Amino acid sequence: MELTGIGVWSSQLRYGDPSESAETAAELEELGFTALWIPDVGGPVFDAVQRLLAATKRTVVATGILNLWMHSASDVAESYAALTAQHGERFLLGIGVSHAPLIDAVQPGRYRQPLAATASFLDALDTAQQPVPEQQRVLAALGPKMLALAARRCRGAHPYLVTPEHTATARSILGESPLLLPEQTVIVCDSADDARAIGTDWLRAYLALPNYANNLLRSGFSADDLAHVSDRLFSAVIAWGDEEAIMRRVAEHQAAGADHVCLQVLVSDQRAFPRAEWRRIAAACAG
Template identity: 70%
Template structure:
């Protein structure tokens, strides 16, 4: 499983028109991207993984990330085994604890102990009839305790909505062995005003979630910056501008210790597959 290059993180490949998703995944492979990553907001996640694996030949398909509250370890392990048997070593299982509403949907009022929940899920994957190997999974780790767990129990980390500074801190904590595979949101545009118009409300939705807000506070941002989506915070989390600006930000992650960067493209029309932007980035990020 080669994760040395740049990947694409895309909600469209998961929840968009599935015929176009298959065609787009095949094109992304031809463009030279190393992986595609899809989120888990409900629905048949492993069917979507299989759909993308069947549409491609070499590219890695990763979950970015599977919400452990929405799937049982038995289902997860069996799906990983069957997809790997059918398509080779191309399915990387990204696992995350998600947010409190997902846990409440499974068991209302359930205490929120993310680290214990992740440990228990990994224990069950290890003891399943067809276990998910440590090398076949990464964790959505932001804080130091989850990062440490990822270093002990997974191939590495796939953190979402992070900065190159977080990548550096993660690398320092994990050491040289585990993979560091951050997501990086990007906007191809001509001005700060255009970038803010596309990205501010999108970003505000994530900053309302305690895990993302808490991580940014740990990284040195002030509470008022998180609450207001300050320009400094926006620019740290979303790379915007031309292809060279995006290339620089991806390069900052690599310089900080990333093995692979998954770029997520935002556009003015969130429903449309950003295929032209993917083509432009493929040429710039080679």
């Protein structure tokens, strides 16, 4: 699997209307997006992967990410084998350890030793009856230790909510060969006010999660930046403006060492499929 170019990261493709999701996936493939990334915050994730694979012919479908606390490694390996047998090697298994507030809200104290838990999950994938090959899986990784684990045990890393500067740091830790596949959130809009109206509350929710907050603090932002969702932080994490502004941010990630950048488009109704925005971005890519 060679993963380059620009992909789409979309909760709508996972949790939206199934028929519209399939129809949209086919259009995104025709528009030239090279991968479709979907989250996993509960529910039958492999049903969604199956639907997207069936709706496309060439595009990679990736979990961004499969929550390891919500699945047994044996079930994951079995599902992976069935999907690749039917659709070929177009399924990239992105695996992540999620966040303590989300996991402990259901079962207090369950979230512990995230690095060891991830390594144990990978061990179980390796020893399953039909193992998931290292070359077909990536890790959600932000800090140095998880990035190093991604380089040793997987095809690479899928950082989320990061800046091009983080991409450069991640590349230096991963080395040259592993894939580096960052997510980049974008808002197609005409003004900073429009961007803030769409993105501020969305970003604030992520800043409440320690993994993201700590990574941004390591990246040079202050506690005040996070507490007030400063303009500096907002514009560093979310690329907003016209298509040219978004393409500049993609180019910054690529110059910093990204192999592939997956774009998450925010719109005012975050349940709606942002198909008009995807078309505009695709046209800019083609141009």
